[in-house]
Amino acid sequence: xxxxxxxxxxxxxxxxxxxxxxxxxxxxxxxxxxxxxxxxxxxxxxxxxxxxxxxxxxxxxxxxxxxxxxxxxxxxxxxxxxxxxxxxxxxxxxxxxxxxxxxxxxxxxxxx
Amino acid sequence: xxxxxxxxxxxxxxxxxxxxxxxxxxxxxxxxxxxxxxxxxxxxxxxxxxxxxxxxxxxxxxxxxxxxxxxxxxxxxxxxxxxxxxxxxxxxxxxxxxxxxxxxxxxxxxxxxxx
Numbered sequence: 213x214x215x216x217x218x219x220x221x222x223x224x225x226x227x228x229x230x231x232x233x234x235x236x237x238x239x240x241x242x243x244x245x246x247x248x249x250x251x252x253x254x255x256x257x258x259x260x261x262x263x264x265x266x267x268x269x270x271x272x273x274x275x276x277x278x279x280x281x282x283x284x285x286x287x288x289x290x291x292x293x294x295x296x297x298x299x300x301x302x303x304x305x306x307x308x309x310x311x312x313x314x315x316x317x318x319x320x321x322x323x324x
Numbered sequence: 325x326x327x328x329x330x331x332x333x334x335x336x337x338x339x340x341x342x343x344x345x346x347x348x349x350x351x352x353x354x355x356x357x358x359x360x361x362x363x364x365x366x367x368x369x370x371x372x373x374x375x376x377x378x379x380x381x382x383x384x385x386x387x388x389x390x391x392x393x394x395x396x397x398x399x400x401x402x403x404x405x406x407x408x409x410x411x412x413x414x415x416x417x418x419x420x421x422x423x424x425x426x427x428x429x430x431x432x433x434x435x436x437x438x439x
Contacts, residue, residue, distance in 0.1 A: 216366075246427060246428065248430075254432060254433070255414060255430045255431055255432040255433050256414065256416075256428075256430040257430075258427050258428060258429070258430075261427045301366070301367070303367075303428075309355060309372055309374050309380065309420075310355055310418050310420055310428075311357070311369055311372060311382065312357075312367075312369070312428065314359075314366040314367040314368075315366060316364060316365065316366040317366065
């Protein structure tokens with residue numbers, strides 16, 4: 213059974229700092245991995261999707277990497293802003309019906 | 325705006341009552357899903373559908389039923405609500421394995437409380 217772990221569970225950083233969020237998964241046979249953002253009381257917004265054949269994806273200040281063989285992904289946020297404060301969720305797609313297995317998320321707070 | 329719409333957004337039920345949650349998408353996605361989100365447990369898959377007229381069980385299907393009579397709609401039913409079903413429910417859709425983008429689109433959620 214696929215298990216996804218995100219470390220740390222919570223993180224507080226001052227504005228302007230670069231930071232890395234970690235995601236690990238137990239079964240390397242994945243089709244893709246997706247990073248989501250969730251604001252309190254809201255739904256999930258897709259940030260980046262990395263196919264199993266890719267090593268990284270970039271969108272603005274966000275960069276996600278994937279090392280399938282070691283079962284790890286990282287989300288790098290450059291020059292953090294208070295508006296980045298949210299919970300970040302990692303999810304892996306193991307193929308069958310494109311079902312996702314989620315981690316429990318990292319709650320990020322960026323302070324002024 | 326294109327996307328996934330869930331109704332209702334909030335609901336309070338008494339134990340034993342029934343209700344249906346509606347999910348509608350206008351992106352012509354083949355695959356649709358129902359997840360529940362509980363504190364400390366992340367999102368867990370309840371049921372899913374890979375096309376009109378199909379449904380399948382996910383990780384936590386007990387106490388729920390689903391139907392996908394039309395491609396754009398996916399209904400989640402609770403026949404006899406229990407306090408353990410208090411949760412936030414999210415619907416999602418995707419093109420599926422044959423589409424141009426395997427990414428998911430999520431609805432804004434339904435917050436259900438069973439008392």
